Amino acid sequence: MTARAVPVASVTLAEAADAFLARRDLDTDTLRSYGQMLRRLRRDLGDTLPLGQVTAEQAATVFTTAWDDAAARTWNRHRSALRSFTAWAAGPGRGWVTTDLAALIDRRPEPRDRTRAIDRHIVTAILNRRDVALxxxxxxxxxxxxxxxxxxxxxxxxxxxxxxxxxxxxxxKGGDIRWIHWQSSTARLLPRLIGGRASGPLFLADRRPAPARTPATSDLCPNTGRGRLSYERAEYLFKQDTKQHDPRRRGYTLHQLRHSRLTHLAEDGWSAPMLMALSGHENIRSLAIYTNVSTEAVGTALAQQDPARRHR
Structure with a gap:
C-alpha cells in the first residue's frame, strides 16, 4: 500500500522550514544564514501557520521589522535566503507555496565603500576596552x-x-576544512573563556534555549545546556558597543574587523598569497576589495620615498 501524500494545505511553516534546512547540500555557513531568516519568519508568523497561507505582504512586514536598519549586505543576504526557500517549497513534488514571498522585498544597493576599514587606533581602543564581557x-x-x-x-x-x-x-566556504590562526592576545583569553569545558561550542549564548527552539545537539554545550552564540546576537552587541567609536553612530559590523585586519596587513607589506592563506580567500580578485590601502598609508609611504626627504 503506497503512502498518502501530505496535503499541501497542511504543511506548516515550521514543517517546511525544518525540511528545507535538513537538506544535505547546504554547507555550514549557508545553513546558519538560512536558519536566521527562517527563525525570524517562524517567530513572527507562528510555527503552525500553513505555508500556503503566508503572503508576500506578511513576509515584507517581517523583513521591515527585523532588518530595516540593517546594512544592505545583511538585508540582501536574508532576502536571498527567502527566495531560495520559496523556490524550493514551490518545486517539483512539493508545491507548498504558489506565491513569491520575496516579491515585495526589493534588493538594496551595496555601494563599494573604500572607507570600511576601521582606523588602527580605533581598533586598538575597541579591543582593549575593559567594560566588555569576556x-x-x-x-x-x-x-x-x-x-x-x-x-x-x-x-x-x-x-x-x-x-x-x-x-x-x-x-x-564550499565545505572545505581549513585552519584559522591567532596571536598571543587571543591565546591568553581562550583558556579563561573555555573554563572546565572539554567539548561543545566555543562561544555560548547567554541562556538555555526554550524547549520549542532547541537547536541541534552539535550546537548545544553538554555542560551548561546553552546553545551556540548566534551571528545576529554577536553583531548586535558589537554594533551597540562601538557606536561611540563610529562617526556615523551606527556602530561597526563584525565583518569590518576582518576587512580592517586584511587592510592593515596589506599596508604593512603582506603579500597577496600570505593574505589569502590567512583569510581563506581562494581567488585573488575577491581579496582585492579587502585590501584597499588607506589614504593615510599612501601618504606616509610616499613621504618615506620622497627623494627630497632624503637630503634633509
Whole structure:
C-alpha cells in the first residue's frame, strides 16, 4: 500500500522550514544564514501557520521589522535566503507555496565603500576596552587577529582548537576544512573563556534555549545546556558597543574587523598569497576589495620615498 501524500494545505511553516534546512547540500555557513531568516519568519508568523497561507505582504512586514536598519549586505543576504526557500517549497513534488514571498522585498544597493576599514587606533581602543564581557572580548580579538569570517569563528567547537599552536580547525566556504590562526592576545583569553569545558561550542549564548527552539545537539554545550552564540546576537552587541567609536553612530559590523585586519596587513607589506592563506580567500580578485590601502598609508609611504626627504 503506497503512502498518502501530505496535503499541501497542511504543511506548516515550521514543517517546511525544518525540511528545507535538513537538506544535505547546504554547507555550514549557508545553513546558519538560512536558519536566521527562517527563525525570524517562524517567530513572527507562528510555527503552525500553513505555508500556503503566508503572503508576500506578511513576509515584507517581517523583513521591515527585523532588518530595516540593517546594512544592505545583511538585508540582501536574508532576502536571498527567502527566495531560495520559496523556490524550493514551490518545486517539483512539493508545491507548498504558489506565491513569491520575496516579491515585495526589493534588493538594496551595496555601494563599494573604500572607507570600511576601521582606523588602527580605533581598533586598538575597541579591543582593549575593559567594560566588555569576556565572551565578546575574546570573539572580537579572535576575529581581528585571524581575519576569519565571523561564521567560521562562531562555528568553532572546543575540540577544534589547537591551543598550543594558536590555531583552530573550521569549515570554510564550499565545505572545505581549513585552519584559522591567532596571536598571543587571543591565546591568553581562550583558556579563561573555555573554563572546565572539554567539548561543545566555543562561544555560548547567554541562556538555555526554550524547549520549542532547541537547536541541534552539535550546537548545544553538554555542560551548561546553552546553545551556540548566534551571528545576529554577536553583531548586535558589537554594533551597540562601538557606536561611540563610529562617526556615523551606527556602530561597526563584525565583518569590518576582518576587512580592517586584511587592510592593515596589506599596508604593512603582506603579500597577496600570505593574505589569502590567512583569510581563506581562494581567488585573488575577491581579496582585492579587502585590501584597499588607506589614504593615510599612501601618504606616509610616499613621504618615506620622497627623494627630497632624503637630503634633509
Amino acid at each position: 565572551r565578546e572580548k575574546t570573539l572580537r580579538r579572535l576575529l581581528y587577529e585571524s581575519a576569519a569570517r565571523a561564521d567560521e569563528v562562531l562555528a568553532l567547537n572546543i575540540e577544534d582548537l589547537d591551543l598550543d599552536n594558536k590555531r583552530g580547525r573550521t569549515t570554510g
